[in-house]
């Protein structure tokens with residue numbers, strides 16, 4: 027992208043102006059409360075232990091919204107549930123069994139939108155990475171597919187494998203997990219909310235390797251699949267709390283509140299929900315009125331296809347939204363991603379320079395990415411930001427499995443994330459040096475093409491242009 031040199035110099039000059047004494051005092055107050063009070067961690071524990079894993083529309087999901095409302099009220103913040111319905115999914119008592127060479131029930135998790143069907147028995151076949159040609163002989167069988175990446179080409183996405191399998195006439199797909207230790211990985215089977223054309227499950231690496239050895243030795247393997255999970259329309263809500271600013275135009279700060287059901291959704295994305303709560307609390311206490319209106323949004327339906335963020339934009343189509351900050355599994359801040367809105371780099375740089383106590387070794391990057399709540403905002407050309415963060419290995423190891431529980435959350439990383447992202451939000455909400463500007467459609471398309479986002483969205487059938 028070419029840039030107007032004069033404009034750049036102006037931006038550099040303006041953004042290097044020193045902060046007012048008032049702004050400095052507010053920042054220090056925010057930092058002090060973040061480190062001294064840690065309320066987000068307590069709220070996260072409530073979400074995990076009193077509600078649990080939160081598939082959108084489930085009792086746990088609705089209970090979580092109540093907990094957050096209650097906690098926000100205690101901080102003097104009124105929130106509202108903005109209801110909507112979406113294609114939902116209810117996990118049932120599913121069973122994936124091997125019958126030959128001997129009977130064994132596998133640890134297996136159905137992917138989201140796998141719909142109930144009469145139980146069936148069929149042979150298993152090895153399906154490689156799940157490319158079309160690898161599945162050509164899978165008719166009438168259950169294909170066992172590796173989650174490893176092939177050396178020379180990109181792996182097919184899970185939804186592509188499922189389509190390839192269905193097209194070949196396979197009866198089901200078992201995705202072998204790529205992590206050891208009896209882990210499975212839940213996830214969604216497609217991004218359109220449609221019932222999966224064939225049942226698809228995640229199975230453990232250990233079971234997958236066993237089946238692969240048998241199949242490669244040309245031994246007969248038969249399995250049985252019974253799916254009780256089902257697709258259904260569900261009613262849920264985004265939770266919204268606002269702090270009116272001097273201007274009506276708003277900065278949206280968001281995190282998805284829903285999660286997968288088999289764990290507690292602690293790291294994905296209880297942490298983001300708790301950090302968002304902390305930021306709302308810190309603003310209510312120390313920065314109630316800002317230049318821009320600040321809207322805190324706990325989005326629902328993210329895991330099943332970003333339904334909440336998309337609905338929020340529809341329900342607020344007439345509002346002026348000038349920027350968005352998204353938090354999905356935030357960790358100890360290490361950098362900021364300006365996702366193609368490079369005009370904000372000097373401002374972010376100035377913020378980082380004023381916060382030398384943080385480790386900003388990740389620097390500033392400008393890489394639009396997909397599959398979280400900022401995606402629909404990016405597609406609308408709204409300046410969107412995410413803070414890059416470090417999460418310990420043990421925190422992310424159990425991603426989308428039963429082990430994503432409260433005990434995996436590092437309390438201090440959560441506090442660091444709250445403090446760092448609160449200050450970024452404060453800078454955006456009080457920015458008067460750079461005009462927020464929505465990218466035009468050609469500008470968006472150019473950025474998404476250059477970053478690979480176009481390709482990804484096309485493969486996911488989500489490219490809207």
Ligand SMILES: [Zn+2]
Nearest residue numbers: 294295354355
């Ligand atoms: Zn997430």
